[in-house]
Amino acid sequence: LKATIIADQRYTIGEVDKRLYGSFVEHLGRAVYEGIYEPDHPEADEDGFRKDVLALVKELDVPLVRYPGGNFVSGYNWEDGVGPVEDRPKRLDLAWHTLEPNLIGTNEFAHWAKKAGTEVNMAVNLGTRGSDAARNLVEYCNHPGGTYYSDLRKSHGYAEPHKFKTWCLGNEMDGPWQMEAKTAEEYGRKATEAAKLMKLVDPSIELVACGSSNRNMPTFAQWEATVLEHTYDHVEYISLHTYYGNRNNDLGNYLARSLDMDDFIESVVATADYVKAKKRSKKKMMLSFDEWNVWYHSNASDLEIPHWGVAPPRLEDRYTFEDALLVGSMLISLMKHADRVKIACLAQLVNVIAPIMTEKGGKAWKQTIFYPYQHASVYGRGQALHLLVDSPKYDSKDFTDIPYLDTTAVWNEENEEITIFAVNRHQEQTLELSGDIRSFEGYKVQEHIVLENNDLKAVNTVNKTPVVPKNNGKASAENGTLSAPLSPLSWNVIRLK
Numbered sequence: 467l468k469a470t471i472i473a474d475q476r477y478t479i480g481e482v483d484k485r486l487y488g489s490f491v492e493h494l495g496r497a498v499y500e501g502i503y504e505p506d507h508p509e510a511d512e513d514g515f516r517k518d519v520l521a522l523v524k525e526l527d528v529p530l531v532r533y534p535g536g537n538f539v540s541g542y543n544w545e546d547g548v549g550p551v552e553d554r555p556k557r558l559d560l561a562w563h564t565l566e567p568n569l570i571g572t573n574e575f576a577h578w579a580k581k582a583g584t585e586v587n588m589a590v591n592l593g594t595r596g597s598d599a600a601r602n603l604v605e606y607c608n609h610p611g612g613t614y615y616s617d618l619r620k621s622h623g624y625a626e627p628h629k630f631k632t633w634c635l636g637n638e639m640d641g642p643w644q645m646e647a648k649t650a651e652e653y654g655r656k657a658t659e660a661a662k663l664m665k666l667v668d669p670s671i672e673l674v675a676c677g678s679s680n681r682n683m684p685t686f687a688q689w690e691a692t693v694l695e696h697t698y699d700h701v702e703y704i705s706l707h708t709y710y711g712n713r714n715n716d717l718g719n720y721l722a723r724s725l726d727m728d729d730f731i732e733s734v735v736a737t738a739d740y741v742k743a744k745k746r747s748k749k750k751m752m753l754s755f756d757e758w759n760v761w762y763h764s765n766a767s768d769l770e771i772p773h774w775g776v777a778p779p780r781l782e783d784r785y786t787f788e789d790a791l792l793v794g795s796m797l798i799s800l801m802k803h804a805d806r807v808k809i810a811c812l813a814q815l816v817n818v819i820a821p822i823m824t825e826k827g828g829k830a831w832k833q834t835i836f837y838p839y840q841h842a843s844v845y846g847r848g849q850a851l852h853l854l855v856d857s858p859k860y861d862s863k864d865f866t867d868i869p870y871l872d873t874t875a876v877w878n879e880e881n882e883e884i885t886i887f888a889v890n891r892h893q894e895q896t897l898e899l900s901g902d903i904r905s906f907e908g909y910k911v912q913e914h915i916v917l918e919n920n921d922l923k924a925v926n927t928v929n930k931t932p933v934v935p936k937n938n939g940k941a942s943a944e945n946g947t948l949s950a951p952l953s954p955l956s957w958n959v960i961r962l963k
């Protein structure tokens with residue numbers, strides 16, 4: 467089976483914003499407690515943060531982490547999480563039916579982020595709270611000093627402002643499960659007023675308005691249009707969320723879900739541009755895909771978790787090899803839309819639908835999806851290239867014309883390096899990929915990393931890692947032509963320099 471690509475330096479989509487490889491830590495399950503923070507752990511540092519987890523986060527080179535939610539944020543009083551720990555209240559978290567001890571809050575998380583070498587994508591509560599609490603939080607976090615909230619931060623031991631740049635205006639406000647869910651009109655008004663006040667405190671911040679919780683919401687697209695009609699002049703991004711699962715065990719259909727992601731992104735772009743046209747605006751609204759992943763393995767067992775425990779193991783999906791292939795394709799979808807998707811957050815980072823897992827008191831380890839995420843984050847920075855792709859195709863239950871070859875490339879001009887990311891969706895046959903790369907004269911293959919496995923359902927565990935990438939691909943380049951055999955059902959990273 468043959469497929470071809472043409473990669474040319476002149477066909478660029480746009481610069482990849484490094485925040486495309488962001489992630490997410492919510493006060494949910496064991497993400498915070500037993501995830502990033504476990505003071506009794508042998509690997510805990512002086513602040514109680516797990517050094518083994520920090521090391522894995524650094525391996526992923528995560529540029530941005532959304533915090534503190536998620537559904538959690540819609541009932542969160544940020545004031546509960548600052549000041550002397552012994553004075554902080556324990557609260558019922560109504561989003562996840564747990565007890566929130568508030569041992570970690572805004573300052574500790576900012577401190578952790580610094581250690582992890584990442585930025586914080588901060589969220590404000592527009593469910594049970596509103597513009598007043600939001601503007602106070604901006605003042606607390608970003609104002610240098612000499613005012614009530616900035617001096618309060620100083621008195622809490624943080625002399626320097628955190629300077630959080632990106633802020634989410636609430637979370638999934640269209641969802642009936644959300645605390646104080648809203649209609650698009652209600653949310654659009656509330657988000658606009660909160661945005662105004664927050665930017666009056668700090669005009670340098672960037673804001674993300676909530677799009678639909680997913681594209682199957684009954685109000686999808688109308689929600690985006692209405693919300694943007696209110697917020698257009700006050701925000702920089704509209705959010706998208708999606709989770710996929712292979713519930714019917716239909717692999718061909720499952721691996722095509724990234725086409726749904728493409729279509730979702732393009733629909734939101736179209737809706738945002740409709741509002742732009744209507745407003746005769748010169749501003750282009752950008753997208754923040756601030757929740758995306760595979761999520762379904764833990765759905766049933768999560769229903770059994772008793773209420774009001776602290777940090778129960780919730781949303782602990784164990785990812786299979788086939789999940790890693792789809793995550794690879796979802797990353798390709800994001801890179802292909804780098805001109806409009808500026809921020810994206812793999813939901814989430816540790817223990818909760820996560821690439822990194824931890825054992826209480828024990829090891830930290832990598833799930834299957836760790837690898838495509840790491841490869842994209844590390845090698846996918848630079849100019850996203852618009853590849854011309856010619857691939858044989860197939861049909862599945864929900865999709866037609868699915869290319870067996872799913873691919874994109876990023877050119878890092880500074881390092882004189884181009885990386886081709888590719889998934890072969892064919893279940894039996896090798897794809898013989900041939901590439902016209904003549905504009906990258908003299909470039910040679912540095913490595914061809916392959917993630918493959920005979921067992922689609924193979925999972926990594928704390929002690930066994932059957933799903934690991936190998937640097938054993940057979941790609942080669944000569945006289946401006948790339949040749950690469952792509953094994954059936956494989957994730958490939960071909961680096962040329």
Ligand code: AHR
Nearest residue numbers: 492536537538637638813
């Ligand atoms: O990431 C898990 C949850 O999924 C988030 O809290 C919520 O925003 C979404 O529904």
